[in-house]
Amino acid sequence: MDREICIFQEFLTDDHKARIRAAAEAAGFVPHFFTPDQMEEAKACVQHCEVLYAHSPELLRSAPATLKWYCCSFAGVDPYCKDESIFAAPDCLLTNSAGAYGVTISEHLIMVILMLMRRMPEYADVVARRGWSNQLPVRSIQGSHFTVLGTGDIGSTFARKVKLLGAASVTGVNRSGRTPGDVFDRVLPISRLDEALPDAHVLVMALPGTPETIGILSRERIALLPADAFVVNVGRGSAIDQPALVEALDTGRIAGAALDVMTPEPLPADDPLWTARNLVLTPHVAGNMSLGYTCDRTVDMFCEDLARYAAGEPLAHLVDRKRGY
Amino acid sequence: MDREICIFQEFLTDDHKARIRAAAEAAGFVPHFFTPDQMEEAKACVQHCEVLYAHSPELLRSAPATLKWYCCSFAGVDPYCKDESIFAAPDCLLTNSAGAYGVTISEHLIMVILMLMRRMPEYADVVARRGWSNQLPVRSIQGSHFTVLGTGDIGSTFARKVKLLGAASVTGVNRSGRTPGDVFDRVLPISRLDEALPDAHVLVMALPGTPETIGILSRERIALLPADAFVVNVGRGSAIDQPALVEALDTGRIAGAALDVMTPEPLPADDPLWTARNLVLTPHVAGNMSLGYTCDRTVDMFCEDLARYAAGEPLAHLVDRKRGY
Numbered sequence: 001m002d003r004e005i006c007i008f009q010e011f012l013t014d015d016h017k018a019r020i021r022a023a024a025e026a027a028g029f030v031p032h033f034f035t036p037d038q039m040e041e042a043k044a045c046v047q048h049c050e051v052l053y054a055h056s057p058e059l060l061r062s063a064p065a066t067l068k069w070y071c072c073s074f075a076g077v078d079p080y081c082k083d084e085s086i087f088a089a090p091d092c093l094l095t096n097s098a099g100a101y102g103v104t105i106s107e108h109l110i111m112v113i114l115m116l117m118r119r120m121p122e123y124a125d126v127v128a129r130r131g132w133s134n135q136l137p138v139r140s141i142q143g144s145h146f147t148v149l150g151t152g153d154i155g156s157t158f159a160r161k162v163k164l165l166g167a168a169s170v171t172g173v174n175r176s177g178r179t180p181g182d183v184f185d186r187v188l189p190i191s192r193l194d195e196a197l198p199d200a201h202v203l204v205m206a207l208p209g210t211p212e213t214i215g216i217l218s219r220e221r222i223a224l225l226p227a228d229a230f231v232v233n234v235g236r237g238s239a240i241d242q243p244a245l246v247e248a249l250d251t252g253r254i255a256g257a258a259l260d261v262m263t264p265e266p267l268p269a270d271d272p273l274w275t276a277r278n279l280v281l282t283p284h285v286a287g288n289m290s291l292g293y294t295c296d297r298t299v300d301m302f303c304e305d306l307a308r309y310a311a312g313e314p315l316a317h318l319v320d321r322k323r324g325y
Numbered sequence: 326m327d328r329e330i331c332i333f334q335e336f337l338t339d340d341h342k343a344r345i346r347a348a349a350e351a352a353g354f355v356p357h358f359f360t361p362d363q364m365e366e367a368k369a370c371v372q373h374c375e376v377l378y379a380h381s382p383e384l385l386r387s388a389p390a391t392l393k394w395y396c397c398s399f400a401g402v403d404p405y406c407k408d409e410s411i412f413a414a415p416d417c418l419l420t421n422s423a424g425a426y427g428v429t430i431s432e433h434l435i436m437v438i439l440m441l442m443r444r445m446p447e448y449a450d451v452v453a454r455r456g457w458s459n460q461l462p463v464r465s466i467q468g469s470h471f472t473v474l475g476t477g478d479i480g481s482t483f484a485r486k487v488k489l490l491g492a493a494s495v496t497g498v499n500r501s502g503r504t505p506g507d508v509f510d511r512v513l514p515i516s517r518l519d520e521a522l523p524d525a526h527v528l529v530m531a532l533p534g535t536p537e538t539i540g541i542l543s544r545e546r547i548a549l550l551p552a553d554a555f556v557v558n559v560g561r562g563s564a565i566d567q568p569a570l571v572e573a574l575d576t577g578r579i580a581g582a583a584l585d586v587m588t589p590e591p592l593p594a595d596d597p598l599w600t601a602r603n604l605v606l607t608p609h610v611a612g613n614m615s616l617g618y619t620c621d622r623t624v625d626m627f628c629e630d631l632a633r634y635a636a637g638e639p640l641a642h643l644v645d646r647k648r649g650y
Contacts, residue, residue, distance in 0.1 A: 110490075114435060120436070126608060130599055
C-alpha cells in the first residue's frame with residue numbers, strides 16, 4: 001500500500017509543489033495537494049495518510065490514529081499543544097516551521113520600533129488633518145538598549161539586525177539563560193527577567209504561547225519599565241496583562257507600544273486597545289506567509305524533515321508537545 | 326577688539342554650550358548665544374561678529390560684510406546658494422552640517438521603505454475602521470535591489486545599513502560616478518541614471534537642492550521604473566515632477582512612494598499629494614534636529630571647523646556656493 005502525504009496549504013507555487021513532489025518520491029511517498037477551499041476533500045484524503053502538512057486544527061482533528069506526523073507551516077503551535085485530544089494518536093509527531101519567520105518578523109519589529117521612536121502615530125494625525133508640524137523629539141536604534149524576551153529564530157534574527165544598526169546593547173531572556181549563538185550581549189534566565197526591565201528602551205516579546213508565558217508581562221513588571229520604554233509584542237497576546245498595558249499607555253507611564261498580537265483576535269470593536277495612546281496596532285501580520293522567503297523556507301524545512309522521517313532519523317523541527325515549542 | 330561669534334540655535338544643551346565656549350576660548354573668540362525668540366537681539370549682535378552659527382536666512386541677511394564665516398547647522402544649504410545677495414561679503418565662507426544627518430535620515434528611510442513593503446498604508450485603513458484582515462502580500466529589504474540617487478553622508482549611511490539588512494544590491498548614482506568608500510555595489514554617473522531605474526525595487530533620492538537636480542525624476546524617468554518600484558525622497562521636493570508622480574501612484578504605474586520633502590512646503594490643503602495612493606507622507610521630519618546624536622555631531626563639526634578657522638586651515642565642511650553643496 002502507498003504511503004501518503006496530505007498537503008493542505010494556500011501559498012504553494014508550482015515550484016514549491018515540484019520540490020515537494022521530488023522530496024516525496026525520494027522518500028517513497030505519494031503527495032496529495034489541497035487548497036483551503038477543498039476542506040472536505042482534504043478530510044477524506046487524510047483518512048489514509050501517514051503525514052499531514054498544513055496549519056489547520058480542524059483538519060488535524062479529523063485525522064485518524066494512523067496519522068504519524070503533523071508538520072505545521074506556522075512557527076506558533078499553541079493550538080496543537082493546549083489540547084491532547086486534537087491528535088488521535090498520542091505519539092503523533094508534531095513539527096513546526098520556526099526558522100522561516102525570523103526575517104519577516106524582524107523587519108516588522110524594526111519598522112514598528114522606528115515608527116514609535118520617530119513619532120509616526122502623532123505625525124499620522126498631523127497628516128490626516130493636512131497639517132504641518134515637525135518638531136517632535138525623535139529617538140534612534142543607534143545607541144538604544146533592547147531587551148528581547150524569547151531568543152529563538154525571531155528573537156535572535158532581530159537581535160543580530162539591531163546590533164548591525166548600532167544598538168548599544170541587546171539582552172536576551174529565555175528559559176535556560178543559555179546563549180544561543182553570539183548575537184546577544186548577555187542572556188538571562190526568565191527567573192531574572194525583572195533585572196532586564198529597568199534599563200530597557202525597547203522590550204521586544206517573541207515568546208511562544210505556553211502556560212508559562214501567559215501574563216508574563218504583568219502589571220508589576222510593566223511598572224519596572226522606564227518611562228521612555230516601548231513594548232513590542234509579536235509572540236502571543238496572552239503574554240501581556242492587556243488592561244494594565246492600556247493603562248500604562250494612556251497615563252504616559254510608558255512611552256508607547258506596538259502590538260501585532262492581542263487578546264482576543266480579532267479584537268472586538270469596543271476594545272480599549274483601539275484608542276490607546278501611542279500604540280501601533282497591526283492585525284497579526286508580522287509573520288504573514290506571503291513573503292516568498294518565508295514560504296520557501298517552510299517548504300524546504302518540510303522536505304528536509306521528510307527525508308529524515310523516511311530514513312528513521314530524528315526530525316529537525318520537532319516540537320515537545322508538553323513544553324509547547 | 327574681541328573676535329566674536331553669534332550663535333542662534335534652538336537645540337543647544339548646557340553641555341553643547343560648554344563645548345562651544347571651550348572651543349571658542351581656545352580659538353580666541355567670544356561666543357554669544359541666542360534662541361529663536363531672540364531674533365532682534367541676535368540681529369544686533371551679528372553686526373559686530375566675524376562668525377555666525379545658525380540656520381536662519383533672515384539673520385544671515387542682516388549680517389554686514391564683516392561676517393567672514395556662516396556655519397549652517399543643516400545639511401541642505403540651498404536657501405543660501407540660490408541668491409548671492411544673502412551674503413553681504415561675496416567671499417563669506419559657508420559651511421554646512423552634512424555628516425550629522427546620516428543616522429537619523431537613514432533610519433527614516435528604513436522605516437518608510439518597510440512601511441511600503443509591509444503594506445502599512447493599507448493596514449492603517451483596516452485598523453482605522455477597527456477591521457481585521459491580514460493577507461496582503463509583503464516584501465522584504467532582504468533580497469531587494471536599491472538605487473540611491475546621491476551618495477553623500479545620507480546616501481552612503483543608508484546604503485551601508487540596507488546592505489547589513491540583506492539588500493541584494495545597492496547602486497549609487499552621483500555627479501562624478503566615483504565610488505565614495507566601498508558601501509555601494511556600483512556607482513554610476515548621473516548621465517547613466519536611466520540604466521539604474523528599470524531594475525530598482527526602491528529608488529531612494531537624497532540629493533541637494535541645486536539647479537541640476539530640479540526635476541531630475543521626470544515623467545520619462547518615472548516611466549522607466551518597474552511596476553513594483555517604490556520612490557522615496559528625503560532630499561528636496563523640487564527633484565521630482567510631482568504631478569507625474571501622483572499620476573503614477575494613482576494609476577498603479579508604480580507600487581508606492583514615501584515623501585518627506587515636497588513642493589511646496591507646507592503642502593497646501595487641496596494638493597493631490599494628500600490623497601495619492603500608497604503614499605507615506607511626512608512633514609519634512611527625516612532630518613529633525615531633535616535626535617541627540619544629530620545635535621552632538623553638528624556642534625562637534627562647528628567646533629572642529631572653528632579650530633581650523635582660527636589656525637587659518639581649510640574648513641572641513643566648506644560648501645561650494647556655486648555648486649550648492
